[in-house]
Amino acid sequence: MIKQSALKPDNAAFRETVPAGEYFLKVVKAGQTVRILDLEGNQAADTLFYNAHNPSERYSAADTIREQGNVYLTAGSRLMSSENNVMLEITADTCGRHDTLGGACAAESNTTRYALEKKCMHACRDSWLVAVTEHEELGMTKRDITHNINFFMNVPVTADGGLTFADGISDAGKYVELEAKMDVLVMISNCPQLNNPCNGWNPTPIEVLVWS
Amino acid sequence: MLDSLNSAAPLYDDLIPGGSHWSFIMRRGHVLRLIDETGGANVGMLMYNPENPLERYNMPDTLKNQHTFLLTRGHVLLSDMGRVFASVIRDDLGWHDTVSGTCNAELVEKRWGKKTYQEAHNHYHRNGSTSFLNELAKYGLGKKDLTANLNWFSKVQTDDDGNMAFDANHSHAGATVDLRFEMDTIVVLHTCPHPMNPASEYPSHPVRYQLFKSAPVNDADPCKLSSPEATRAFANTALYHLFQ
Numbered sequence: 005m006i007k008q009s010a011l012k013p014d015n016a017a018f019r020e021t022v023p024a025g026e027y028f029l030k031v032v033k034a035g036q037t038v039r040i041l042d043l044e045g046n047q048a049a050d051t052l053f054y055n056a057h058n059p060s061e062r063y064s065a066a067d068t069i070r071e072q073g074n075v076y077l078t079a080g081s082r083l084m085s086s087e088n089n090v091m092l093e094i095t096a097d098t099c100g101r102h103d104t105l106g107g108a109c110a111a112e113s114n115t116t117r118y119a120l121e122k123k124c125m126h127a128c129r130d131s132w133l134v135a136v137t138e139h140e141e142l143g144m145t146k147r148d149i150t151h152n153i154n155f156f157m158n159v160p161v162t163a164d165g166g167l168t169f170a171d172g173i174s175d176a177g178k179y180v181e182l183e184a185k186m187d188v189l190v191m192i193s194n195c196p197q198l199n200n201p202c203n204g205w206n207p208t209p210i211e212v213l214v215w216s
Numbered sequence: 217m218l219d220s221l222n223s224a225a226p227l228y229d230d231l232i233p234g235g236s237h238w239s240f241i242m243r244r245g246h247v248l249r250l251i252d253e254t255g256g257a258n259v260g261m262l263m264y265n266p267e268n269p270l271e272r273y274n275m276p277d278t279l280k281n282q283h284t285f286l287l288t289r290g291h292v293l294l295s296d297m298g299r300v301f302a303s304v305i306r307d308d309l310g311w312h313d314t315v316s317g318t319c320n321a322e323l324v325e326k327r328w329g330k331k332t333y334q335e336a337h338n339h340y341h342r343n344g345s346t347s348f349l350n351e352l353a354k355y356g357l358g359k360k361d362l363t364a365n366l367n368w369f370s371k372v373q374t375d376d377d378g379n380m381a382f383d384a385n386h387s388h389a390g391a392t393v394d395l396r397f398e399m400d401t402i403v404v405l406h407t408c409p410h411p412m413n414p415a416s417e418y419p420s421h422p423v424r425y426q427l428f429k430s431a432p433v434n435d436a437d438p439c440k441l442s443s444p445e446a447t448r449a450f451a452n453t454a455l456y457h458l459f460q
Contacts, residue, residue: 066317107276112298
């Protein structure tokens with residue numbers, strides 16, 4: 005569902021551009037709104053959410069899609085935690101559909117999906133592993149890397165059980181906006197994937213904005 | 217492949233009552249057979265590498281590598297490290313779910329009411345999430361290891377708009393799934409209801425499990441050849457076993 009936001013970037017309390025292949029880590033407080041902006045189009049923002057006070061409670065793809073009865077995320081979707089709590093709600097979306105089934109690229113999944121020789125290519129799960137090891141104060145490790153949302157990605161499921169990776173439905177300037185319902189740690193890998201059309205074979209920057 | 221199993225007596229044969237949980241280590245080169253005794257069963261399942269439990273079943277990698285939303289014969293179950301925990305070498309049903317997660321205490325109480333051990337003894341209403349945690353703790357694992365699980369014998373279909381629907385008449389008595397393990401694997405199971413099961417009474421269906429020695433996996437193996445992705449995952453698994 006396409007839904008525009010009334011929030012103005014000039015009024016944002018926080019703005020940061022995240023280059024392709026980099027990670028983004030920030031606590032967003034309950035009641036604040038975070039926007040992820042696809043600056044140049046067809047970028048995938050692989051995102052994990054954690055309870056900022058207890059990261060063993062985290063975003064759960066399975067609980068989210070089951071509780072809303074639909075496998076796609078868009079405006080109105082409530083993102084559920086592993087403890088059955090609403091973490092965030094998507095309050096605006098100019099893209100219309102986001103994926104949470106496809107997971108994130110890894111060095112190891114690149115070997116199976118594309119070629120064994122792809123194992124040394126930079127991948128999303130590498131970005132997250134660097135994020136948690138560079139922030140030891142969070143007490144997080146590889147155990148915390150779970151199933152994520154791929155904002156701006158389109159992964160259609162068919163009635164006969166097929167799953168395909170379609171070309172991106174995003175474009176330059178499209179965004180998704182979420183209101184936090186609890187204090188959440190947002191961890192994004194701005195996807196460096198060079199092997200499929202999710203980034204148009206050209207990973208590009210995103211911008212993250214937060215309104216108080 | 218299947219004939220050799222069907223003619224052999226299982227190495228072990230056991231029944232897990234409905235609404236229960238259990239776990240064990242499968243060794244590579246063995247088959248785990250799951251049988252829906254009465255029809256309508258659900259088996260929640262998680263998998264970990266006993267040598268390094270940070271390696272675990274990965275739902276997205278399993279689905280996207282095989283371009284599938286369902287699991288059936290010919291599919292492989294992948295770890296997050298690009299390797300094959302197990303291959304599905306037999307399936308009587310054609311569709312098993314791995315996207316809907318598992319029931320938790322709140323969901324079970326809301327749908328089927330609360331039944332405590334105090335009042336119902338071993339017929340109390342257990343839930344999938346607590347059952348998984350109960351078994352995971354036996355291996356030093358916990359909440360952070362609880363990932364998207366498999367739901368054997370359960371079917372969840374989507375329409376063109378992505379709306380999900382549970383098929384309440386999917387599995388029948390005697391329906392069988394055979395999983396051939398390609399790596400040593402901690403297998404965590406529960407027989408709690410599928411979280412989308414609309415039954416008015418708490419669904420409690422026993423599941424039989426049997427263990428067999430599997431025939432060697434050759435280069436013409438249908439699971440190994442099912443997709444280029446599966447072939448490469450088998451290559452990664454062979455590399456893992458290089459020194460064994």
